[in-house]
Amino acid sequence: xxxxxxxxxxxxxxxxxxxxxxxxxxxxxxxxxxxxxxxxxxxxxxxxxxxxxxxxxxxxxxxxxxxxxxxxxxxxxxxxxxxxxxxxxxxxxxxxxxxxxxxxxxxxxxxxxxxxxxxxxxxxxxxxxxxxxxxxxxxxxxxxxxxxxxxxxxxxxxxxxxxxxxxxxxxxxxxxxxxxxxxxxxxxxxxxxxxxxxxxxxxxxxxxxxxxxxxxxxxxxxxxxxxxxxxxxxxxxxxxxxxxxxxxxxxxxxxxxxxxxxxxxxxxxxxxxxxxxxxxxxxxxxxxxxxxxxxxxxxxxxxxxxxxxxxxxxxxxxxxxxxxxxxxxxxxxxxxxxxxxxxxxxxxxxxxxxxxxxxxxxxxxxxxxxxxxxxxxxxxxxxxxxxxxxxxxxxxxxxxxxxxxxxxxxxxxxxxxxxxxxxxxxxxxxxxxxxxxxxxxxxxxxx
Amino acid sequence: xxxxxxxxxxxxxxxxxxxxxxxxxxxxxxxxxxxxxxxxxxxxxxxxxxxxxxxxxxxxxxxxxxxxxxxxxxxxxxxxxxxxxxxxxxxxxxxxxxxxxxxxxxxxxxxxxxxxxxxxxxxxxxxxxxxxxxxxxxxxxxxxxxxxxxxxxxxxxxxxxxxxxxxxxxxxxxxxxxxxxxxxxxxxxxxxxxxxxxxxxxxxxxxxxxxxxxxxxxxxxxxxxxxxxxxxxxxxxxxxxxxxxxxxxxxxxxxxxxxxxxxxxxxxxxxxxxxxxxxxxxxxxxxxxxxxxxxxxxxxxxxxxxxxxxxxxxxxxxxxxxxxxxxxxxxxxxxxxxxxxxxxxxxxxxxxxxxxxxxxxxxxxxxxxxxxxxxxxxxxxxxxxxxxxxxxxxxxxxxxxxxxxxxxxxxxxxxxxxxxxxxxxxxxxxxxxxxxxxxxxxxxxxxxxxxxxxxxxxxxxxxxxxxxxxxxxxxxxxxxxxxxxxx
Numbered sequence: 001x002x003x004x005x006x007x008x009x010x011x012x013x014x015x016x017x018x019x020x021x022x023x024x025x026x027x028x029x030x031x032x033x034x035x036x037x038x039x040x041x042x043x044x045x046x047x048x049x050x051x052x053x054x055x056x057x058x059x060x061x062x063x064x065x066x067x068x069x070x071x072x073x074x075x076x077x078x079x080x081x082x083x084x085x086x087x088x089x090x091x092x093x094x095x096x097x098x099x100x101x102x103x104x105x106x107x108x109x110x111x112x113x114x115x116x117x118x119x120x121x122x123x124x125x126x127x128x129x130x131x132x133x134x135x136x137x138x139x140x141x142x143x144x145x146x147x148x149x150x151x152x153x154x155x156x157x158x159x160x161x162x163x164x165x166x167x168x169x170x171x172x173x174x175x176x177x178x179x180x181x182x183x184x185x186x187x188x189x190x191x192x193x194x195x196x197x198x199x200x201x202x203x204x205x206x207x208x209x210x211x212x213x214x215x216x217x218x219x220x221x222x223x224x225x226x227x228x229x230x231x232x233x234x235x236x237x238x239x240x241x242x243x244x245x246x247x248x249x250x251x252x253x254x255x256x257x258x259x260x261x262x263x264x265x266x267x268x269x270x271x272x273x274x275x276x277x278x279x280x281x282x283x284x285x286x287x288x289x290x291x292x293x294x295x296x297x298x299x300x301x302x303x304x305x306x307x308x309x310x311x312x313x314x315x316x317x318x319x320x321x322x323x324x325x326x327x328x329x330x331x332x333x334x335x336x337x338x339x340x341x342x343x344x345x346x347x348x349x350x351x352x353x354x355x356x357x358x359x360x361x362x363x364x365x366x367x368x369x370x371x372x373x374x375x376x377x378x379x380x381x382x383x384x385x386x387x388x389x390x391x392x393x394x395x396x397x398x399x400x401x402x403x404x405x406x407x408x409x410x411x412x413x414x415x416x417x418x419x420x421x422x423x424x425x426x427x428x429x430x431x432x433x434x435x436x437x438x439x440x441x442x443x444x445x446x447x
Numbered sequence: 448x449x450x451x452x453x454x455x456x457x458x459x460x461x462x463x464x465x466x467x468x469x470x471x472x473x474x475x476x477x478x479x480x481x482x483x484x485x486x487x488x489x490x491x492x493x494x495x496x497x498x499x500x501x502x503x504x505x506x507x508x509x510x511x512x513x514x515x516x517x518x519x520x521x522x523x524x525x526x527x528x529x530x531x532x533x534x535x536x537x538x539x540x541x542x543x544x545x546x547x548x549x550x551x552x553x554x555x556x557x558x559x560x561x562x563x564x565x566x567x568x569x570x571x572x573x574x575x576x577x578x579x580x581x582x583x584x585x586x587x588x589x590x591x592x593x594x595x596x597x598x599x600x601x602x603x604x605x606x607x608x609x610x611x612x613x614x615x616x617x618x619x620x621x622x623x624x625x626x627x628x629x630x631x632x633x634x635x636x637x638x639x640x641x642x643x644x645x646x647x648x649x650x651x652x653x654x655x656x657x658x659x660x661x662x663x664x665x666x667x668x669x670x671x672x673x674x675x676x677x678x679x680x681x682x683x684x685x686x687x688x689x690x691x692x693x694x695x696x697x698x699x700x701x702x703x704x705x706x707x708x709x710x711x712x713x714x715x716x717x718x719x720x721x722x723x724x725x726x727x728x729x730x731x732x733x734x735x736x737x738x739x740x741x742x743x744x745x746x747x748x749x750x751x752x753x754x755x756x757x758x759x760x761x762x763x764x765x766x767x768x769x770x771x772x773x774x775x776x777x778x779x780x781x782x783x784x785x786x787x788x789x790x791x792x793x794x795x796x797x798x799x800x801x802x803x804x805x806x807x808x809x810x811x812x813x814x815x816x817x818x819x820x821x822x823x824x825x826x827x828x829x830x831x832x833x834x835x836x837x838x839x840x841x842x843x844x845x846x847x848x849x850x851x852x853x854x855x856x857x858x859x860x861x862x863x864x865x866x867x868x869x870x871x872x873x874x875x876x877x878x879x880x881x882x883x884x885x886x887x888x889x890x891x892x893x894x895x896x897x898x899x900x901x902x903x904x905x906x907x908x909x910x911x912x913x914x915x916x917x918x919x920x921x922x923x924x925x926x927x928x929x930x931x932x933x934x
Contacts, residue, residue, distance in 0.1 A: 001793050002523050002715070003800045004878045013807040013879065022799050025806055025823055026695060028664050033700040035795075038565055043790030046527045053784055057536025059551030059754075066548070070541050073771060080464045082496050088529070090510035090717075091503035096519050097721035100846070100856055102910040106506035107720035110499070113453050116927035120486045126926045129721070132577035135771035143621070165771040172739070172767035175588060176623020217480050246480045260771075269532075270552045271542030271772025273577070273723035285924070291721065296920035299913030303449045308920040314580070314617035315861070319626040324617035326580040331719030334499075341453045341495045342463035345487040350466050353476075360474035379477040400545065408543060431470040 001043060065403065067433045069362075071383045071424025072213070072408035073134065073163050074271065075263045077241070077351075078427060079339070083265040086338045093331055097291075101306045102298070107330065108305035111293040114337040121243050121340070122257040123250030124279035128290035130329040131276025134237065134260025135166040138207065139173035140278065140289055140323060141235040141256045145205035146177055147322055148233065148287050153204035157195050157227075158183045161212035162237060164413035170207075188414050192218050196226040203232040205256075210236050210249060214410075214422065215359075215383030217242075220252035228253065240264050240277065240336075242381040244352030256280050265339025266332055275332045286312060289323030351427060355382035359425035362434045366423070369441045383424040385410065385417075389445055392421040398444040404437055450502050453495070454928040457488035463495050486930065505911045506720070507855050513881050515808075517827045517858035517870025518612070518660060520690050520712035527788070528715065528781035537780050542772040546758055552776065553757035556743040559783045560727075563708060566794065567689075568697030569729030572708075573738040574774040579687060581769060582707025582726030583618035583654070588766045589705055589730065589737045590652045590681045591622055596737075596764060602680070606645055606653040608637055610661060610862040615654045615685060624651060631864060635661045635820035637671045646678035656685040657701065658692075658825035660862040660870070662805065672702025681705065681734075689713040690874070691802055691825035694795025698729075705730045710775075714782035725778040740765040741773065800875035801826040804882060808873055811886040815893045819865050827872035829865050837896040840903055842867040845892055847914065850907035852888040 005013070010022070019025060026034065044052070063076055070076075087093060091106055098104030098111075111129045118127035131137040142156055156174075158167060158181050167184060174181070182198050192208050199206060206227040211217050220236065227234045235256035236249035241263045249257045261275030262268070280288050286309065294308035314321040343351060359382040363374040371389030378384075388395045392409040399406035411418035425434065490498070507514070514521035532538070540549055560572040576582040587605065594602040605624040607615045609631060616626045627645055632638040637655070653675050657665045665671070672682045684698050684706030690713045692698065698706050710716045710725035718724075730738060740761035749755035759773070789797065802825050809828045813821065816830035832842030846856030846869070858870035873882055895902045907913065 001789055001796075002525060003796060003875045005800060005803075009879045010803065013803055017803075017806045017810045019823075022803055025799075025802050026664075028666055028823065029696050030669055030701075034696055036568075036694070036697055036700075038694055038791040038794070040562060040565055040786075040791040040794075043788055043793040046788065049527055049784055049788045050531065052787065053531040053780070054534060054536075056551045056555050057531075057534040059554070060536040060540050061544070061548040062535055062539040063541075064535060064539065066544075068541060070543055072543055074542050076539075076541065078466075080492075082463070082492055084533075085496065086499045086503070089500065089503045090524075091506040091508045093529075093717040093719050094509035094511075094524050095506045095720045096514070096516055096521060096718045099516075099858075100507070100850065101915045102847070102907050102912045103507035103850055103855065104505075104720075105912055106502040106504065109450065109452070109502045109505070110720075112926075113928070116452065116454060117487065119927045132581060132723075133770050133772075135768065136577070136581075163771070165768055168740075168768040169770060172588065172769055173584075173621070175591065175766070176621065178623075217477060219479070243482065244485065245482060246477070247482050267538040267777070268541050269538050270540045270549065270776040271774070272770075273725075273775040273778060274771070285926070292926055294920040294923075295925035296916045296923075298915045302912060304912050304915050306915045306917050306920045308917065308924070308926075313613075315613035317617075318613045319616035319620040321613070321617040321620070324580045324584055324614050324621050326578065326614050328578075328722045329719075330721035330723070331717070332723055334720065337453075338495065338499055341488060341490055341498075342492060343487070344457070344462055344489040345485045346460070346462045346489060347464050347466070348487060349485060354466055354469055356476065357469045357473050358471055361471035364474075379480060396545075405541070405544060405548075427466055434471070 066405050067403060068405040069407045069423045069425060070405045072422055073260060074268050075424060076268060076426055076428045077263050079265050080342050082342050083335050083338045087331060087335055092334060098307060101304065105304055108293050110334050110337055112295065112305045114333045115293060117337060117340045118277055118279055121240060122279045123248030124257050125282040126285050127279040128288055128292055130333040131278050131290060132329060133272065133274040133276045135169040137258035137276030137278045138166045138237055139169045141207065141258050142170050142174060142205060143323055144287050144289065145233045149204050153202050154178065154180050155203045156181045157198045157203055157206040159192065159195060159208040160184045160186050160188045161214055162207060162209045163213045188417065192220055192223040195223060199226050199230050199232060201230050203230055205233045205235055207235045210238055211242055211381045214385045215380040217246060217379040217381060224252045241352055241355060244348035245356055261336045264336035266335050273329060273332050275329050275336055287322065289325050291328055354427045358429055359384060362425045365434060365438045369438060371445060372441065382426060383422060386421045386423055388419045388421055391418050395421055399440060402440045404440060452928045453490060453498060454488045454930060456490050456494055456498060459489060461489040461491050463490055463492040512853050513877060513885055514855040515857050515871050515873050516855055517872040518687060520872060520874055522715055522874035523876040524715055524717040525785060528784045531784045532777040532780040537777060550757060553743050555783055556779060557745055557757050559779050560743060562786050563727055563729060566693060567706065567729050568699030570732040571735040571738060572727050572729040573742055574727045574779055575739045575769055576707060576726040576728055577770055577775055578722065578724035579707055579709045579726045580614040580618055582728045583614055584621055585728050585739055585769050586683050586705040586707055587619050587622040587624060589734055590683060592737045592764065592766050593681065593734055594651060601649050602651040604649045605651050609864050610659050611654060611656060612685060612687065635659065635663045636665045636667045639667050639670060642671055642674055646674050648679060650678050650680035652681040652683055654683040654685060656688060658688045661820050661829050662824040662827035663820060663822055664825055668701045676702065687712060688826060691798055693798040694791060695798045699731060705734055710778055710782040715785045716778045716781040723775050723778055725775040736762045736764045737766055738762050739769045740767060797875050804873040804875060804877060808871060808882055808886060812889050815890055827870060830869045831865060831867050832869045833867040834896060837900060840896045840900055842869050844903040845869060848892045848903045848906035849888060851909040854885055854888060
């Protein structure tokens with residue numbers, strides 16, 4: 001359907017090649033199994049395909065039909081129209097990795113600007129051109145720390161309040177590394193300082209999330225000092241929107257900063273593609289995996305950009321490479337670049353405050369419902385834990401009957417937290433939505 | 448042509464978007480945590496759009512012209528796929544919504560798993576891996592888990608042919624494997640004697656790309672897989688070159704046990720300037736229980752009154768998660784739209800025309816450009832970019848000169864076993880006229896190489912930029928915009 005040859009074209013080409021029919025091109029394939037009859041339907045037209053996909057998509061329920069307070073690693077934020085307008089430029093989306101810099105300066109400059117924006121946002125010296133998502137960025141932080149100590153330090157101190165799916169991913173990625181991962185069994189209520197006693201001279205990395213999976217904000221100064229006293233690295237996983245309001249991890253002297261970039265103008269899209277943010281200090285730049293664009297000049301002295309430090313990468317170093325990463329999230333990184341450019345300093349500050357105030361309003365209102373509790377002393381950003389009078393799973397069902405996605409049931413990952421609901425509030429949630437949820441909670445849990 | 452960076456366009460107090468004022472009472476901010484400096488640019492919307500539009504025009508892209516970049520399958524990306532992937536019912540759903548509210552998405556994923564399984568002959572397909580290399584890591588971890596589940600812990604040796612993509616050895620190394628490189632024979636196939644010598648009880652498996660990176664169908668594939676199986680190893684298939692096999696041959700039938708697909712190559716999802724890709728993994732029945740979590744399953748087939756029901760499960764012996772959530776969903780929607788549009792015969796047509804086009808170009812240039820392994824090729828072929836009577840000309844010079852003709856160069860210096868490699872993959876979506884013009888350019892360049900080599904050394908001259916100084920970039924290492932002190 002997307003091929004153009006006429007019968008006459010094909011015949012002329014076969015004649016040039018010197019064979020009679022196209023089947024002859026496949027002579028070196030084993031006869032048994034060649035040209036199978038696929039048990040699949042015939043093709044359909046564009047009109048029919050659109051119709052079919054529209055139907056399938058209509059079966060799903062979106063935040064247009066549901067009021068959503070679901071976060072837990074993916075957030076419903078407003079995406080400015082300009083973001084998709086740039087993503088739809090096929091000069092960007094139908095290009096490959098910029099291996100020929102003379103005709104790829106659009107992609108290269110956008111990567112360079114992405115690196116600049118992420119470095120500015122996290123407060124770090126240098127950012128790479130992205131990883132697949134927050135989970136793999138965190139796993140690559142572990143990988144980097146492991147290689148930093150040439151595999152000699154075997155211990156990773158991992159906070160139990162790092163996203164459970166990210167922790168799973170770390171365990172999968174490190175299966176061949178013979179590592180000892182400690183800390184996950186601590187009580188989830190514990191703050192970062194509880195990790196300090198686990199750090200020793202065999203520790204390669206201390207890994208925390210900020211705000212953590214429960215939305216809480218902690219001062220990481222003591223943890224950082226303890227890690228550095230043993231010469232271990234500190235890696236901090238962030239929510240990029242929160243950094244419009246709160247101190248960047250560089251102020252706690254973090255060595256690595258990772259993040260899930262999805263809140264930066266990327267649709268929730270049932271989980272992907274998202275964006276793995278990764279930044280570090282200058283001294284570790286050669287230990288960092290992933291693509292990097294660097295500034296240079298061309299033969300005329302024009303400023304331009306190229307992929308650089310590729311001697312770290314798999315296509316040169318093969319099994320000695322720092323990671324196997326090849327393709328990254330080019331177009332998604334571009335989305336976040338346009339997003340951060342549009343919001344800029346003032347927009348991101350405004351947005352972060354808006355999230356903060358709405359979430360705190362919601363927390364306060366929910367706390368007024370009998371049996372529901374939010375810890376009033378714990379600083380948080382736009383997500384918080386609600387202790388419920390019933391199992392969180394049941395609360396979610398009650399809310400769902402009113403077309404409300406209540407939040408994330410923490411009992412799924414933390415067996416002791418069956419009555420805790422993780423609630424996220426963004427600029428997309430109006431006061432009336434919050435009030436409506438509170439009303440429903442009052443009605444449904446009233447004796 | 449130099450375009451300022453977005454930071455250089457910044458002026459204090461400009462902004463590109465406004466948000467509504469808070470509709471809730473303000474809460475006290477956490478003073479001890481407040482950020483003081485936020486050095487982001489301040490640019491109005493129209494200037495942001497103009498900036499990115501301007502730099503976009505410095506790119507070559509499939510929608511602009513021919514892009515015969517070998518091993519990357521730069522085919523046309525149908526526009527309907529962009530539309531379907533952006534339907535609100537797909538783009539706005541949260542990955543942790545109750546499964547009852549996302550039956551359309553789960554059903555689509557289940558169908559995609561089924562189509563890929565039917566095309567490849569595998570028993571089960573997981574859509575979780577984010578890219579080809581990520582699929583490799585997943586596949587090698589599955590091989591590792593399989594051996595360990597049988598108490599076979601000494602199997603840590605992974606064979607990788609010398610023609611393999613660099614991701615193959617890197618993925619195996621990440622999984623704790625010991626890598627042994629296998630040489631190719633003089634027809635570009637796996638050397639069976641070299642393979643036999645490595646087949647012992649420490650063999651975990653072999654990573655095979657077929658058609659291989661020379662663009663050749665490996666004539667020893669069946670025997671090679673048998674040898675590995677007989678010694679207790681498993682065969683990993685790198686599916687990067689699946690475009691040649693759609694409806695032609697099922698990889699599982701060759702003896703491959705686990706393989707990744709590249710939806711961004713074979714199934715026409717856009718490359719995005721380097722991602723996002725999608726690298727689903729298919730496995731034989733014995734390995735299905737090791738696939739990454741979660742997997743989409745149909746728990747009830749449905750009947751006249753009730754639709755089918757889909758759920759997410761964790762296979763019992765799963766290697767675990769390889770990323771968050773369920774894979775690159777919106778890429779999967781694009782690939783599904785593509786498969787549905789083509790159907791079984793359309794898919795076969797893709798492979799036939801991809802192979803026809805590559806052989807056509809090979810036939811027209813082979814008398815001028817030496818083809819080190821001259822056979823009927825599959826979807827791509829590798830030529831040498833050097834001549835004895837043109838000393839000082841390298842493949843890179845030929846590539847840079849092709850830019851002046853409006854073409855993207857072929858892949859250079861890969862596979863590593865061919866000196867001065869030019870790896871050419873036209874794909875099925877190019878017209879005969881485009882390929883004829885490309886061949887004319889290649890022939891003219893070969894002539895220039897011998898008569899006026901400086902034209903090649905100085906190329907490109909018709910691109911927005913001349914050759915860039917890569918040594919300077921690596922030495923000075925400027926990796927972000929240098930801001931003035933008072934920014």
